[in-house]
Amino acid sequence: MMTNINIEQANQKAIDEFMNARPILVGVEKAVDVIPGMHKNLYLHAGPPCSWERMSGPVKGGMIGAIIFEGRAKNAEEAESILSSGKIEFAPCNDYDASGPMAGIISPSMMVFVVEDKNSGYKTFSGMNEGRGKVLRMGAYSEEVIERMLWLNNVLAPTVDAALKAMNGLDIRTLLAKALHMGDDGHNRLDAASLLFTNLLAPHIIRTAKNSTDAADVVKFLGENALAVLNPVMAGCKTMANAAQNIEGSTIVTLMARNGTDWGIKVSGMGNQWFTAPAPVVKALYFPGFTEKDACLDIGDSVIMETVGIGGFAMATAPALVTFIGGTPRDAINTTLDMYEITYGEHKNFTIPFLDFRGTPTGIDIRKVIEKGITPRVNTGVAHKDPGIGQVGAGVVSAPMKLFEDALVAFAEKYDI
Amino acid sequence: MSVIVSDIRKGAYYDSAFLMKLQRSLTELQGVEDAGVVMGTEENKEILKHIELVDKQVLDANPDDLVIVVRAATGNEAEEALGQVDELLVKRSTEMDKNYRPKSLDTASKMLPGASWTLVSVAGRFAANVARESLKLGKHVFLFSDNVSVEDEISLKKEAAEKGLLVMGPDCGTAMINGIGLGFANKIRKGPIGVIAAAGTGLQQVTTRIHQLGSGITHGIGTGGRDLKEAVGAMTFLMGLDALARDPETKVIVMVSKPPAPSVAEKVIKKARLINKPVVVNFIARKPTARQDGNLWFATGMDDAAALAVELAKNPPEVKPAVDLKLERFAEGQKYFRGLFSGGTLAYEAQFLLEEYVGRVWANAPINKENKLKDSLKSEEHSIVDLGEDEFTVGRLHPMMDNEMRIRRLLEEGKDPEVAVIMLDVVIGYGSHPDPASELAPAIAKAKAEAEKAGRFLEVVVVATGTDLDPQNLDNQIDQLRKVGAWVSSSNEEVVRYAGRILMGLDKKVDSEFTFTPVNLETLKNELQALNIGLDSFAENLEDQEIQVVQVDFKPPAGGNEKMASILERMKKN
Numbered sequence: 001m002m003t004n005i006n007i008e009q010a011n012q013k014a015i016d017e018f019m020n021a022r023p024i025l026v027g028v029e030k031a032v033d034v035i036p037g038m039h040k041n042l043y044l045h046a047g048p049p050c051s052w053e054r055m056s057g058p059v060k061g062g063m064i065g066a067i068i069f070e071g072r073a074k075n076a077e078e079a080e081s082i083l084s085s086g087k088i089e090f091a092p093c094n095d096y097d098a099s100g101p102m103a104g105i106i107s108p109s110m111m112v113f114v115v116e117d118k119n120s121g122y123k124t125f126s127g128m129n130e131g132r133g134k135v136l137r138m139g140a141y142s143e144e145v146i147e148r149m150l151w152l153n154n155v156l157a158p159t160v161d162a163a164l165k166a167m168n169g170l171d172i173r174t175l176l177a178k179a180l181h182m183g184d185d186g187h188n189r190l191d192a193a194s195l196l197f198t199n200l201l202a203p204h205i206i207r208t209a210k211n212s213t214d215a216a217d218v219v220k221f222l223g224e225n226a227l228a229v230l231n232p233v234m235a236g237c238k239t240m241a242n243a244a245q246n247i248e249g250s251t252i253v254t255l256m257a258r259n260g261t262d263w264g265i266k267v268s269g270m271g272n273q274w275f276t277a278p279a280p281v282v283k284a285l286y287f288p289g290f291t292e293k294d295a296c297l298d299i300g301d302s303v304i305m306e307t308v309g310i311g312g313f314a315m316a317t318a319p320a321l322v323t324f325i326g327g328t329p330r331d332a333i334n335t336t337l338d339m340y341e342i343t344y345g346e347h348k349n350f351t352i353p354f355l356d357f358r359g360t361p362t363g364i365d366i367r368k369v370i371e372k373g374i375t376p377r378v379n380t381g382v383a384h385k386d387p388g389i390g391q392v393g394a395g396v397v398s399a400p401m402k403l404f405e406d407a408l409v410a411f412a413e414k415y416d417i
Numbered sequence: 418m419s420v421i422v423s424d425i426r427k428g429a430y431y432d433s434a435f436l437m438k439l440q441r442s443l444t445e446l447q448g449v450e451d452a453g454v455v456m457g458t459e460e461n462k463e464i465l466k467h468i469e470l471v472d473k474q475v476l477d478a479n480p481d482d483l484v485i486v487v488r489a490a491t492g493n494e495a496e497e498a499l500g501q502v503d504e505l506l507v508k509r510s511t512e513m514d515k516n517y518r519p520k521s522l523d524t525a526s527k528m529l530p531g532a533s534w535t536l537v538s539v540a541g542r543f544a545a546n547v548a549r550e551s552l553k554l555g556k557h558v559f560l561f562s563d564n565v566s567v568e569d570e571i572s573l574k575k576e577a578a579e580k581g582l583l584v585m586g587p588d589c590g591t592a593m594i595n596g597i598g599l600g601f602a603n604k605i606r607k608g609p610i611g612v613i614a615a616a617g618t619g620l621q622q623v624t625t626r627i628h629q630l631g632s633g634i635t636h637g638i639g640t641g642g643r644d645l646k647e648a649v650g651a652m653t654f655l656m657g658l659d660a661l662a663r664d665p666e667t668k669v670i671v672m673v674s675k676p677p678a679p680s681v682a683e684k685v686i687k688k689a690r691l692i693n694k695p696v697v698v699n700f701i702a703r704k705p706t707a708r709q710d711g712n713l714w715f716a717t718g719m720d721d722a723a724a725l726a727v728e729l730a731k732n733p734p735e736v737k738p739a740v741d742l743k744l745e746r747f748a749e750g751q752k753y754f755r756g757l758f759s760g761g762t763l764a765y766e767a768q769f770l771l772e773e774y775v776g777r778v779w780a781n782a783p784i785n786k787e788n789k790l791k792d793s794l795k796s797e798e799h800s801i802v803d804l805g806e807d808e809f810t811v812g813r814l815h816p817m818m819d820n821e822m823r824i825r826r827l828l829e830e831g832k833d834p835e836v837a838v839i840m841l842d843v844v845i846g847y848g849s850h851p852d853p854a855s856e857l858a859p860a861i862a863k864a865k866a867e868a869e870k871a872g873r874f875l876e877v878v879v880v881a882t883g884t885d886l887d888p889q890n891l892d893n894q895i896d897q898l899r900k901v902g903a904w905v906s907s908s909n910e911e912v913v914r915y916a917g918r919i920l921m922g923l924d925k926k927v928d929s930e931f932t933f934t935p936v937n938l939e940t941l942k943n944e945l946q947a948l949n950i951g952l953d954s955f956a957e958n959l960e961d962q963e964i965q966v967v968q969v970d971f972k973p974p975a976g977g978n979e980k981m982a983s984i985l986e987r988m989k990k991n
Contacts, residue, residue, distance in 0.1 A: 022427065173428050174429070337519070341520045349429055357432075370985060371982075371985055372972065373972050373975065374520060401976075408981060417988055
């Protein structure tokens with residue numbers, strides 16, 4: 001006999017939770033101080049759980065960089081021997097209420113953005129954004145990368161933290177809603193959101209910074225970084241996704257994440273269980289000098305955006321991104337329209353001017369994914385497959401069908417369907 | 418005294434132009450004097466203050482808050498207006514984006530909410546589910562696909578009947594609705610003739626002939642070839658017939674079918690008799706029993722059917738309101754016919770004619786051996802007994818000479834509370850009884866009197882066969898019979914049809930057998946809009962006819978993965 005559940009009601013509740021969450025960026029703190037369960041030998045990474053041996057190049061590179069950053073090794077060799085020694089515990093960011101772009105490394109001393117759900121007080125976390133180019137999140141760990149990480153920790157983090165506290169927090173949902181009307185998709189393109197972010201912070205930075213040099217450096221860094229707000233937005237989306245977790249009987253996806261090895265999802269009605277499949281190749285455009293042969297498989301926690309209804313799902317708001325999907329604004333619109341086929345509802349806060357302010361497709365329903373044979377479409381960056389190199393391109397990718405099939409079978413078993 | 422009511426929504430950002438639109442919609446609501454819908458910036462609050470559209474919570478709002486404030490004549494009206502905000506916020510135009518091909522009927526239906534039809538031409542094994550989904554969305558289904566099981570057909574048509582929707586098919590090739598062709602169809606002039614057909618090319622043949630003869634059609638409703646088979650029981654046919662009967666534009670109805678199951682054909686004809694319009698019947702392989710009977714005209718072929726329909730539309734006959742059969746004389750539960758014949762041929766013809774009105778007729782000498790009475794001495798339901806058969810005449814005179822056995826049987830049948838009509842034949846002439854009426858008339862009187870005593874009315878009808886030159890004198894015989902209240906005619910057919918009409922009138926079962934929600938005529942008459950799933954060419958044909966159509970990109974559910982598809986099916990039943 002089937003367990004007595006009402007899937008429709010459960011799903012409606014899940015997307016209501018997505019939409020009603022109020023993520024407020026409240027400050028920047030040290031990971032080990034704020035992330036529950038964090039300790040000095042715990043290193044977080046993107047995607048589903050992964051052993052050192054199976055880690056992709058960028059995650060390995062990021063881990064090496066993090067060990068050096070923590071001062072536990074002087075070079076890559078030393079770092080690798082520590083990492084492979086078994087002393088270090090690895091875990092997904094997502095299992096610690098965090099969300100990390102690309103390799104998504106969070107080590108104990110790193111400063112992390114703290115986002116708080118105004119409704120529940122629940123906190124979520126994400127690291128500092130390093131900008132584009134050779135960066136730790138893409139698996140780079142050269143001296144300049146580590147130096148930037150230290151600057152982020154020592155200068156950017158406290159400066160932004162002071163400004164955020166002075167302004168009494170910053171509303172991520174409102175920021176995103178505006179940015180979607182300014183040509184952002186909220187994932188691959190965050191140009192508008194990053195400018196809004198910098199704009200809102202700037203006066204408070206100037207007022208609260210230790211000195212004018214710091215203030216100028218920080219505002220310049222934020223202003224020049226089109227992804228300045230990526231991490232706070234990810235933590236914000238994580239807040240929304242968290243709010244919809246563990247609703248009995250719901251077939252809504254509450255988490256998607258990948259790490260260059262595997263893609264993993266969680267489903268609201270299936271509690272904490274990960275469903276995983278090998279990460280796919282990204283269909284991408286490459287920076288000069290790189291080709292698909294250099295690309296790491298799909299990686300990063302930033303699919304949390306699509307999980308809550310933006311990013312690839314809001315492609316129709318970001319016509320400037322269409323080059324990544326090989327074409328015309330029409331393709332962008334079709335991408336969004338396709339996603340309505342697999343989502344349960346339409347977002348009441350995130351709307352698409354071109355579609356007459358229709359809400360973005362929100363709440364991936366595994367039933368619809370299977371039935372229609374359409375998997376979530378994601379906009380993403382591409383890292384080099386080897387540690388230490390960094391980003392090589394950007395593009396689009398669709399989640400593997402196996403994830404949803406496994407989840408559906410498990411759901412049917414759990415609820416005796 | 419006006420009332421101000423406000424609603425503050427924390428952290429909800431909307432574009433200002435969008436909010437101005439919402440604000441305008443609010444001011445149009447009943448009793449609303451003024452409305453403000455703005456983000457809670459200082460400037461906006463200043464403006465609201467200036468036009469006296471603030472309360473305390475409005476003044477306390479932050480720039481990230483959506484402020485909705487309404488001033489209305491009464492508190493109720495203000496609250497009501499606020500209550501509509503959510504609806505207005507999500508109210509978006511449903512303008513169709515023609516360049517997008519939806520992946521599901523559900524989405525297609527949202528893109529074209531005015532569509533009342535779905536054309537389904539996907540592979541047979543997927544067709545039933547697609548059709549079912551379409552019924553759930555409230556659309557009539559033109560089901561072109563074949564290889565749909567009879568079980569599926571029945572369940573689809575039952576569901577459609579509940580919802581007042583037509584399922585035309587499966588394996589329905591043709592339909593013409595309000596001048597628009599679906600599937601294989603011809604361009605037929607609009608006109609006064611409605612056609613319903615369990616025959617695709619039959620529909621095309623008849624309607625094109627109607628066109629060629631200068632007339633035209635209202636609708637051509639296809640039902641699929643199996644609709645008039647026993648299992649399906651003409652569900653779509655009867656619903657379509659009912660729609661054409663109610664449609665004021667339709668003056669004449671033509672019914673066409675491939676060889677139907679006889680019992681189903683009779684059921685449909687019974688229904689057709691109740692229509693207050695001329696109905697032309699052309700069921701292939703079903704021999705007509707008359708050229709005309711009441712409102713029914715029986716055609717010899719499709720060409721004849723078209724010509725008859727055109728003629729009837731041109732020169733509308735007076736469809737006589739049915740003669741008052743005074744059915745109120747009969748008691749509850751009286752519904753059966755009993756024929757007690759002395760003449761074999763008369764008995765055969767009576768069976769043949771009566772079936773048109775009542776369906777199955779049992780007989781000791783049946784036309785069709787399935788209808789053989791188990792026991793010739795015991796009637797069942799509608800029965801016709803030929804007492805001139807050998808089984809009755811062994812050691813006894815033929816009933817044309819000896820009335821005794823018929824009289825006994827007449828009185829016996831008359832006692833059956835379920836019997837409404839008893840028919841006798843009186844055959845005179847050389848060789849026959851010298852004055853049969855002199856014995857039969859008192860028996861008829863007795864049977865009728867006993868029935869009356871029991872609170873019933875027994876109708877006894879008699880066919881009298883003979884001439885005024887016969888020794889018994891026909892008129893004399895008829896007079897004797899009429900004196901005791903018998904209904905008499907010298908035409909066997911006339912007597913049987915009279916009895917048939919009474920029995921049909923008494924048979925409430927016709928209506929209880931298959932009940933359905935009548936099709937909403939507006940859905941046939943409104944400008945046709947359709948969803949098409951399957952063959953692209955059907956959508957293209959509709960576009961050529963300047964019909965709005967959304968083509969659905971069909972993929973088998975779960976990509977044909979049966980394990981997944983079966984889980985999904987089970988979940989749907991949840």
